[in-house]
Amino acid sequence: MAGMNQALRSRLLDFDLESMLVLDHILSTVAEHIDASALYFVHDKPCDGLPPFIRATAEFDDARAKEALVALLGSENGLGPIDQLQRCRPANGSPLAAFCEQVGAQEAMVIPIPGAKPGEWFFAATRPKKGKYWRSGLDVHKNADVVRLLIEIAQKQEAEQLRIQLETRSSGAKDGSDNFYSAILDNIHGALGIERILMLSYEKRERCFLLEASSGISARKTPYTFLLEDNPLLDTLLTGEEEWQIGAHAQEENGITPVLAVQIENRQFGLATDRFFNVILLFLERGSTALWGESSIRAIIAAVRSLLSQGFRARDARVSSTLEEIAAIECTNSLQQDLHKALDTTLNLIPAERGRILLFDEIGDLQTIATIPTGETSAQVEGGWGSLAEDAVAQAQSDQDTYIGHFPKGARLCTLLSGADSRSRAKDSAITIPLIDTWKEPTRLLGILQLVGRLKGDHDRPYLWFFGDTDKGVLERISRVLSGQIARFRLDEELVRALQQLDSATEVANERRTALNNWLSVLHHQLLSPIEPVIHRMEYFRSLLKHKGMLNEHIEHCISDILGEMEGLTFTIEGANLLASAEPDLHLEHGNLVRDVIHPVLHMLIRKARARGIRLDLIPRISLPDMGFDRQYAKQVVHNLLLNAIKYAHHGSTINVITDRDDYGPVLRVQNWGIGVPSGWEETIFDRGVSAPNAEAIKVTGAGLGLFIVRRIVESHGWQIRLASNADPTEFVIGFQGGQE
């Protein structure tokens, strides 16, 4: 991978104009994807024949360009047609001439860009006085005037964009250039809204300032130190030794270093292009991206793919192959996926006594270690992070081998924490964030997330240098996500356990129900089978006695009672069987309900009613039409309703069975005058196992199944049943609407 890295770097460093166009396309796409307000690529390689003093480009139409040039040069002399622009010297007293005088330059010229398209051109070049570049201090305000002039030209021409690149070769801060640049910035700030100002330094004694100006957005001043101190990416890539190394590298490569500048949410980031592509390479190498920057990589890949799909073919084979290489990157990872992966890993480790997770930063070299002990109580959280951090570091010290990984720029993460002063250093280098479950009261500690670092080699920097507020902020965000995930995981785990228990219980219940149903089925068969021989035997006796003239009324009653009891027993057994079956199996026959069902049941129960001094009356208000019904079950319905009525009716009262018609069709009413059904029980009274409290109060026992069975049979026929009146009379009504005709 290192070989590939080097090969790509060498290609990138040799980018020509075409390559820059490619990069420009890429960067604009990247900017869209990462919500950057701007993203620019600047190549400081001077055009042939142009000294790198002042170079500015602007795009406007020829007439306006000419006007602007005239304003700058002070004369049209030698200017010629704008598309045939040659070197032009400024007239005496012109702004450009004044500028030369002010800055001590020998001459100033306007020169077209070699090979530039019409309308795209460079202008204003000066040759340094005496062949040297700015040996001494500059007059800040004079230079600022030049800049202001250029800006005014741009404004006058309504230029969409004005780029000014100032490049100096000076002796650094001693020459007052810091003040110079600050003044320029201040002037620009006053002259035009500045969207962004990027300043990048890549050699100790050589600075390249890039001023990007466009209208409409308020100015922002960006001091050199700001870039370095408040820029996480620069902090990682361009700070410290690396800063100078890049500069040295640039020198090796003829002083040419492509620089990428990015602005994200009002923060500026800059890095050398080769570094930028190193990110991609590291991404490839690691197969993983992390906390931020992943979207940039994805955007770059998308941009390259888009470029190629639009038919772009680079003339330079090396550029082509680089683009194809980038386009072929399988960018399947995402920040979310990575986080989830980390979280999953964490979750898998939670049940263990102690576990770790690894998270990668964008560079891929920073490994964080999360140590997640379990079993702590919330009291330990209240003790503060310090003790937890110390404990965690102590654990880390006792488990050195687990801490691997390294920083770029030579820093390494905690390969070794032993040693005389390691503990004090470790305190600074360890960030420990408790993972707290705030979903439950009291809050409890789920674990800790810990990042431990140290330096590689002999570097003696404080560890804290590596783990600043940004790192802490990232970790805190991660810890919140982790806490939520872990807490949710545990809740899920509890839920899963509960569901498993429920499943087991359901399975056992189903097994028991199946066994019970089988048993009921067998019992049903065993109980019903002997009833028929008894019935037949009684019928035989009755026939025999009748045949012999010995059948008197008393014997007939006795036989009828036995047959009635047998039928009642049959209803009970069939009712019990109904409780076990999902739906009654109906043996539908066409018949007359009064003749085939009501009469036989009344006949069967009449002696039972009489025994309680109750009279059973059939009142045929209408003639019920013939219909389809299961004779056995229909009898059971009427039998249960009448038996209930007999149980609860007052002594000496009458029970009416009425064939009638309501708004919907024929109905059967069963009325009794008795204890009634309490108000509010109109629906409940049909539920399984329910007996009205007033029935229980008078010690009339029952299983509460009679009306439940009645409703099941009635509904299986497509009929309806309701309690039409609670008392005086208590009236149940069966409607036959919807049944089989």
Next chain:
Amino acid sequence: MCDDEKRRVEPLIDVLNLLGYEATVLDNPSDVPTFLDEHHDEIDVILLDLHMPNGTLATELNARGFECDAREETGILLYGYVKKTYHLPVVVHSVLRGRQVMEYFQNEKGVEFLSKPASSDKIVEAIERVIGRRNE
């Protein structure tokens, strides 16, 4: 009559005898095919219990060229055989009220289905109905 619990159908036989029917009971379903071979001319109606141990009945029927599934209820096997061979009226009489069983018999013309327990009157009515349909 074919019922594996002969003792329980004896009261019905007594009633039927009183009513002028002559009834014979076979308590082993496997004996039915041979009995039919020998006496089918003397039989007006067959009363079958539905749920009985089928013993070697399926083998017996298969040997007679009547392909059947031994897992079927014995009463259904016997009814199928009677329907195919001697076309005799059948009354199936059972405690079982399975929907499929009842639907099966409801669609058959030569059979009456009765749920147990049924009074002797109901049984005689069913016998006369099924014989009447045969004579139509």
